[in-house]
Amino acid sequence: xxxxTVDPIEDIRSDEEKLAEFEARIARGEKIEPGDWMPEExxxxxxxxxxxxxxxxxxxxxxxxxxxxxxxxLRRKLILIAKVQDEGGHGQYLYxxxxxxxxxxxxxxxxLLSGKAKYSSIFNYPTLSWADMGAIGWxxxxxxxxxxxxxxxxxxxxYARAMVRICAEExxxxxxxxxxxxxxxxxxxxxxxxxxxxxxxxxxxTLMMFGPHDTxxxxxxxxxxxxxxxxxxxxxxxxxxxxxxxxxxALGLTIxxxxxxxxxxxxxxxxxxxxxxxxxxxxxxxxxxNAERMATRRQAHEDGLWVREAMAAYAExxxx
Amino acid sequence: MTDTQWxxxxxxxxxxxxxxxxxxxxxxxxxxxxxxxxxxxxxxRRPDCVSLWVVRADLIFTRTQEELALHPDWLxxxxxxxxxxxxxxxxxxxxxxxxxxxxxxxxxxxxxHALKMALQQYPAVDGLVxxxxxxxxxxxxxxxxxxxxxxxxxxxxxxxxxxxxxxxVLRKLMRKQExxxxx
Amino acid sequence: xxxELKQALVDYLLAMADDExxxxxxxxxxxxxxxxxxxxxxxxxxxxxxxxxxxxxxELAADVLGEERDTYANRMVYFRDAPDxxxxxxxxxxxxxxxxxxxxxxxxxxxxxVRLEKLTQSSYTPLAEAAAKICTEEIYHLRHTQAWVRRLGxxxxxxxxxxxxxxxxxxxxxxxxxxxxxADTLLFEANIVPFQTxxxxxxLELIVPFLVxxxxxxxxxxxxxxxxxxxxxxxxxxxxxxLLSNLQQVARLDPMAKW
Ligand SMILES: [Fe+2]
Ligand SMILES: [Fe+2]
Ligand SMILES: [Fe+2]
Numbered sequence: 001x002x003x004x005t006v007d008p009i010e011d012i013r014s015d016e017e018k019l020a021e022f023e024a025r026i027a028r029g030e031k032i033e034p035g036d037w038m039p040e041e042x043x044x045x046x047x048x049x050x051x052x053x054x055x056x057x058x059x060x061x062x063x064x065x066x067x068x069x070x071x072x073x074l075r076r077k078l079i080l081i082a083k084v085q086d087e088g089g090h091g092q093y094l095y096x097x098x099x100x101x102x103x104x105x106x107x108x109x110x111x112l113l114s115g116k117a118k119y120s121s122i123f124n125y126p127t128l129s130w131a132d133m134g135a136i137g138w139x140x141x142x143x144x145x146x147x148x149x150x151x152x153x154x155x156x157x158x159y160a161r162a163m164v165r166i167c168a169e170e171x172x173x174x175x176x177x178x179x180x181x182x183x184x185x186x187x188x189x190x191x192x193x194x195x196x197x198x199x200x201x202x203x204x205x206t207l208m209m210f211g212p213h214d215t216x217x218x219x220x221x222x223x224x225x226x227x228x229x230x231x232x233x234x235x236x237x238x239x240x241x242x243x244x245x246x247x248x249x250a251l252g253l254t255i256x257x258x259x260x261x262x263x264x265x266x267x268x269x270x271x272x273x274x275x276x277x278x279x280x281x282x283x284x285x286x287x288x289x290n291a292e293r294m295a296t297r298r299q300a301h302e303d304g305l306w307v308r309e310a311m312a313a314y315a316e317x318x319x320x
Numbered sequence: 321m322t323d324t325q326w327x328x329x330x331x332x333x334x335x336x337x338x339x340x341x342x343x344x345x346x347x348x349x350x351x352x353x354x355x356x357x358x359x360x361x362x363x364x365r366r367p368d369c370v371s372l373w374v375v376r377a378d379l380i381f382t383r384t385q386e387e388l389a390l391h392p393d394w395l396x397x398x399x400x401x402x403x404x405x406x407x408x409x410x411x412x413x414x415x416x417x418x419x420x421x422x423x424x425x426x427x428x429x430x431x432x433h434a435l436k437m438a439l440q441q442y443p444a445v446d447g448l449v450x451x452x453x454x455x456x457x458x459x460x461x462x463x464x465x466x467x468x469x470x471x472x473x474x475x476x477x478x479x480x481x482x483x484x485x486x487x488x489v490l491r492k493l494m495r496k497q498e499x500x501x502x503x
Numbered sequence: 504x505x506x507e508l509k510q511a512l513v514d515y516l517l518a519m520a521d522d523e524x525x526x527x528x529x530x531x532x533x534x535x536x537x538x539x540x541x542x543x544x545x546x547x548x549x550x551x552x553x554x555x556x557x558x559x560x561x562e563l564a565a566d567v568l569g570e571e572r573d574t575y576a577n578r579m580v581y582f583r584d585a586p587d588x589x590x591x592x593x594x595x596x597x598x599x600x601x602x603x604x605x606x607x608x609x610x611x612x613x614x615x616x617v618r619l620e621k622l623t624q625s626s627y628t629p630l631a632e633a634a635a636k637i638c639t640e641e642i643y644h645l646r647h648t649q650a651w652v653r654r655l656g657x658x659x660x661x662x663x664x665x666x667x668x669x670x671x672x673x674x675x676x677x678x679x680x681x682x683x684x685x686a687d688t689l690l691f692e693a694n695i696v697p698f699q700t701x702x703x704x705x706x707l708e709l710i711v712p713f714l715v716x717x718x719x720x721x722x723x724x725x726x727x728x729x730x731x732x733x734x735x736x737x738x739x740x741x742x743x744x745x746l747l748s749n750l751q752q753v754a755r756l757d758p759m760a761k762w
Binding site: 062089309313 | 753
């Protein structure tokens with residue numbers, strides 16, 4: 001829904017016909033647009049996924065935002081502000097995509113702040129040192145890019161278009177992260193130790209970002225069937241490890257996984273099993289920073305109430 | 321107090337003088353002037369803009385190709401009533417992966433009429449989705465705004481991934497490692 | 504340039520740079536905490552611009568001294584303690600509520616705009632050129648902050664009350680931006696910088712009617728810091744210490760290291 005629809009056009013097709021035509025369109029690689037018929041479940045899944053994605057971008061501003069004031073030189077400071085600002089922009093583009101499906105931002109924020117809606121668990125881990133800016137940029141944004149590159153091809157037009165815009169900016173995020181990691185890994189022994197400590201803390205949570213095994217992921221099948229996702233969680237996770245592990249190791253950094261090795265026969269990196277208890281525990285809200293992140297978001301929301309109200313009041317007076 | 325996130329404004333941006341305006345996204349703003357200012361911050365953080373338009377999202381009338389095909393008579397039933405007309409802007413999405421872009425203007429009595437006129441006036445445009453909205457509802461940046469609103473993005477080179485040399489450093493290190501691994 | 508004038512110019516540039524740095528730093532604290540997502544993004548741009556301006560002034564000072572630009576700018580920011588900072592107290596105050604932040608930004612922007620316009624006439628060409636460039640960004644800041652101040656001033660009773668409270672507080676510090684010092688007289692006589700009193704007159708001419716139109720009452724006379732209580736630019740509130748210990752925390756872990 002971009003705007004008010006005047007004179008709705010009555011759709012006389014049967015539900016089976018509609019669904020068959022819808023799936024045929026997806027099979028042909030067409031984009032579904034607001035206004036087109038779509039199964040309720042498609043709409044529901046998209047709103048769930050896109051708003052969750054939007055919340056992740058917005059909550060994701062906090063862990064890195066905490067280091068804006070402490071960035072160790074002027075250039076890094078500008079870069080970090082721009083990066084965190086971009087994440088806000090991503091949240092903004094994504095809320096827009098969800099709005100085209102009929103969700104309002106008021107509802108979505110209410111769902112986030114009341115704890116009903118989820119966001120990526122990665123942001124429930126604390127940022128403890130400057131090196132974490134490198135680890136987040138490289139690992140977390142790197143993992144996000146794989147997911148987002150896939151979503152840029154998804155069947156829902158507004159989501160795909162938001163992703164195209166986002167992907168273009170994410171590359172800057174990953175590059176600046178790599179730049180920090182390289183600088184520290186090749187820096188003084190203290191800097192290298194700081195970087196290693198950061199990789200130790202962020203490696204596993206990053207692998208968890210891709211979500212549960214597909215066999216344990218209730219939504220995977222339908223998302224793939226309707227062209228929302230085109231790759232499975234496990235496929236994406238594998239590409240991430242294949243790409244990232246050798247690069248980190250080339251810098252002399254160690255990956256905190258004793259079972260990690262390059263498997264000549266498959267051509268892939270084999271890695272150990274994720275601690276799924278930790279994963280589900282953080283999803284359920286018991287991560288190190290869940291409460292803090294939500295309290296911060298709620299505070300900003302409440303502090304802003306009078307501001308939003310005053311601006312709306314002015315607009316109303318100005319019009320009358 | 322119930323929350324308000326303010327109304328939504330559609331944002332249309334033009335990358336270069338000789339290109340049409342394209343859809344960028346929306347901003348939430350209390351009024352059109354704030355929408356225009358925030359559109360600049362949300363969509364012109366990188367230098368590719370010479371003009372911005374904002375229009376209340378609820379003023380955009382839209383039809384998809386699928387909707388029009390379902391009811392071929394719908395268009396035919398729309399007749400001019402002889403009431404005063406105004407100018408409407410016409411935007412269309414022409415390819416599956418494409419973005420909405422500016423097609424032209426029509427003179428019409430109401431939104432549905434404007435869409436009908438658009439289809440007649442631009443038969444060569446194979447729109448997958450059409451938008452029409454009243455021209456007078458649009459707030460536009462002016463050429464005078466370019467310097468203050470859009471030009472500064474060009475000097476913010478710290479946002480440009482091309483300025484990071486991480487990749488070349490990494491490749492060099494990895495090549496070094498490969499050669500040292502060889503027996 | 505004789506050494507005395509050179510030093511005066513460096514001091515002037517540093518004071519300008521420190522103002523913009525500290526203000527930009529305070530603004531950057533909003534990133535992720537603003538009243539609405541659009542403003543997280545918009546206000547971060549203003550923070551980026553102000554820090555960008557600070558860098559321009561630090562680098563000009565480096566040029567005057569014949570130092571390496573980037574090294575000098577970072578040394579000034581990360582390795583000076585509070586008493587060596589030359590920013591006005593107004594910009595170091597904590598960010599406060601959105602009314603305080605927006606009004607501070609507006610008052611600073613308007614002052615900066617007036618000063619920059621004068622500086623474009625500077626007899627020191629690099630300064631005139633830099634001022635002209637920065638001016639274009641300030642036009643946008645002013646448009647943004649004016650839009651906000653007008654709306655919050657006229658919005659609701661609560662927003663008006665918060666704005667008035669912020670204004671009363673900020674006006675106690677505003678005059679320090681214009682306080683003259685001996686060095687400025689030297690620079691003024693060399694046609695390098697405008698006269699401070701002239702800046703104040705021009706700025707007040709612009710802000711007073713604007714604030715009144717926004718239903719805000721600018722405090723007069725006695726509410727201003729009196730001429731006998733000039734606060735010199737090495738005098739700071741306790742807030743600057745806190746700000747700097749945070750800002751410099753990582754950089755000082757190892758001053759010799761590359762970050
Ligand atoms: Fe992002
Ligand atoms: Fe990112
Ligand atoms: Fe400035």
